[in-house]
Amino acid sequence: MKPRTTERRLFDYAWLFKRTILIGLVCLVIAVALELTGPFIAKRLIDQHIVGIENQWYQVEREDDYTVQYGDALYKRADRISETDETEDMATILQVKRTYYFVPEDVPTTGSRSVNGNTLTIEGQENTYNVEAQSLSLQQLYRFFQPEIPSIYWLLSIYVGLLMVASIFQFAHTFILQKTSNRIIEKMRNDLFAHIQRLPIQYFVNQPAGKIVARVTNDTEAIKELYVKVLATFVTSIIYMFGIFIALFLLDAKLALICTIVIPIIYVWMRMYKSLGGRYNTVVRSTVSDMNGNINEAIQGMSIIQAFRQEKQTSDHFEELNERHFTYQRKLVRLSALTSWNLVNVMRNIAFVALIWYFGSSSIGPESIVTVGVLYAFVDYLNRLFQPVTDLVNQLPQLEEARVAAGRVFHLLDEDGEVIENRSINRYSGHIAFRDVSFAYEEKDYVLKDISFEVKPGQTAAFVGHTGSGKSSIMNLLFRFYDPQKGEVTIDGYSTKDWSRQQVRSHMGIVLQDPFIFSGTILSNVTMNDDRISREMAIKSLKAVGADRFIEKLPNGYDDELKEKGDSLSMGERQLISFARALAFDPAILILDEATANIDTETEQWIQQALEVLKKGRTTLVIAHRLSTIQTADQIFVLNHGTMEEQGTHQELIDLRGQYYDMYQMQQGSVKKSVV
Template identity: 65%
Template structure:
């Protein structure tokens, strides 16, 4: 099946909120149409009401209406406003020669070169010159000829202002709806990608720095937000605005509009070229930003080690290398953008105006083709407006490509195979565990567990010991379904765990890791994990059971004391006790202690050992331990070496065998005695 392009997938996200987007675009079209009425209204005002006074005027017998002008005790009305009921006495022509106006008897052609001497008017058309008798109109009297135009001019200007106000309302709601839809799109995308990160198998995160994943959830989606909120909004606005301008141009002069349509393929060709180079540069830039985030996250997490081993300069150099790469490609992108934005639009604009001047300049050689001043003003106004959206579109190309590349990175993460989260409750199992010929490898055929079989009865406490790399933690990872075995199967109470979801398998398990992790919040929220099923009283009881109340009761806010990220303000032993209480509060059928007491002081270990005696009743407990003294009471101890069980039995039996366990025990006892 062919993979969908990034553009199509971004478009599909937008379709989920298509109602607001469509309404916003409709509002935009209405606002554009209202705004583009301006040049047409201006043309009407100039041609019909300013320059329009020049032309044929009829002398009437009586003063007829507001369109009638009184001059030299006679009444005149423009030819285009004369009605059938008007009684016409004579025909006259009002001409403008220089800054003066003349009222000439009879109909005089309006085209041609004009001049006047005294009350004689000369009109030259080609080689022929015609003489007319006329009367010069004084400055005061000419105002009477313009007086009938004042009312329609004010009405048209009022109409235009009204249209602009209405357009402003539509523009506001257009912007509001499109930006609201944009934010909802990105909100959903962020929720989807964050939710998907929880469905991705844990092995993906082993080789991925946290900063890189964070960059995709935050930085990349922020670039996509710019796409929906600004870029697409501006491009759609500009495209509709351009379409409206072309419609207006076609109304005024279809031939000229066809010539200017050549701008559209030029813009499309340039967008293709920009996409080719912009994609290359943006891919490196976005990837480098992720690496920079990863490096910063790593440096902050390991700052104590960096400072302890005096690695500040090396860390700075590594960061500077990434930063230099980002700067280098950002500069290339800026050069590409600088070449295209202002310069490209300026070239297009200049070419368009040269074509405009040539078109009307050559047309002026034919007197019949000369256009009116109003038409000229309207076309120049529309051409000036045309390059505003062109400039806006070209200026958005960098952000468009940036968002497209960011979208590709986001969808790359979303395309990783994940598993559906199934929280459907299953009946609490007893805790009978069986590994049946299980083999497991983290990397292809490099098996860390090899054909391993073992059985654990419900309610037993079993321990796993062995040297580093023997496979102890891998057994726990498989049981907890952080990973699945390549061969064999694992059952709980006879149920194959692969038939349950990972959430169902873990629903009756508790785990305490060697390096406990605390979340930002309070001590109580770290125990309850904000699960409404775990009451405050139950959480406090769990903390008291494991002995954490000894240090919690001394805190100012006690159980409501704030916890920072990672719980760095608490000692390792205190964090471990809280982590232990967290597992206990959920009352697990199976409790896993993954070297939980390895880094705890002897006094705290004694507290936990005391709590364990209570906890073991009615649940299966699996312990991974370096300190063999902590597991002497276990029902069964499994000794592992290179992924195989080489010994098993209780403490006394293994000591009697005098095998690997016996040697490990003697070694630890010897170290302890030397320490004493």
């Protein structure tokens, strides 16, 4: 199956809201149609009611709204004569330069004109006419215009009314499309964040957090501009241009056909801009991600940076990224500056040259091949035509930025995620078995080799060994953060692969060496905003592990707000909250990943008491460096470079005088020296 393009996938997201988008587009079409009536109304107003007095006039007997008193007679324009009118002599009104003349006979209204005294000469292609003419004073001329004034007011009122209605539809179209655009981005961000939570742990190991954050925030914000601004501008401009071309073809098909040359020019330019702009934007978006990752890392490690006086090196690295970002942004700006405004100006000037060439100099003379109204309407539509062209060209930078950003977002969405299966399973008893398990993070580089052991329900098992021995990898397999390449991990006789990852973890709890505290209250850190954990259950858990000793001293007690990562609490206090969190969820299997490694001796007594409460009635797996904390464990497994070296109780391993014995003696010696 052919993979979908970025443009197609962006369209698919928009198609989810097709109904509201269609309503918005209908409003847009109506608004454009109403707005484009302006030049047609102006054409009629000029040709029929302003320039139209230059016409033949009949002398009539009966007075009505269209008759004009001149001398002792009533005159009515030829195109206003009805079947009931009784006509007599015919006269003609002609304009020569800025003066209008009354000719008391029927003469042509075309041809070059000149006046000598009271004689008006009309030179046509075949005949020349010399006729007596009377110049009209301003007051007399106004009389001939007076019958047209009501129609002029009526046409202007219609145009204003149409513009007001068009503004209502324009508002509706803008509101609907922008609201829908925000809904599209909301949907995309939700999909992206949900997909991130389905990604395997290995993905986060290989990707800096800042880069992932940039995809969810910066890149989706760029796509938002596509839907909110770029797409709306493109749709509006295309519909507007389509309406203008229809109007141009109605006025003059040949000249309208000449104007269509702007369409292939725009298309070719968009293809060229997509090639160059896309290349530059790819570097810009990638650099923004790198900058986010760099900033995130610098903030997280600021204490280390300052302690080791690495401010200059850190700044140099950031400046290198910032310089790259500036360089390619400058290329984008140069690309846009060289073309956007200049390109439209060139096309506009070419169009007006074509207009002059087509109509010729005679277009503004008495023998014009078109009326003044048509000429005005054509010029008006040409001016209007290049406004959407300008809008289209000016949106190309945002279009390419959004397209590149969308490619990055969809690349993340295309990462293989895990199937989410939250269907509940019965609480297992916690009988754990590893059978001939071998596991490698990288291909064939095994960190666990033929590991086999068994932990019965309710037992406490400890895993010890030097750094890199494979202790944490065993926990990763048990939690199904990864699956082994060889062997099998079972819980209560069921392979963990028979359940979804969520089902495996549904009855497990974990306490880490460095407990993670979320922004929020102490209670929300225990309940994790899970409806199944009530306030009473959370407080009971906190009291059970002894956390009430310090919580009740806080200003707001259990509702005290915690800062990011719980920096307002000591390490021991954070650890107690993480114990309460594990206890509140009542797991069948509890994993303690060096939970007491960073705790001082005094606080460790609290922690040990909390651990005893926590371990009751559940299978507990402990990763420990301090061997003194695991002496009461039912089983102790000693790992060395991914292999199981020894296993047994504390006393059995001491009697064995193997690796565990050496480690114990070493730690005991360190303790004695520290005491001395």
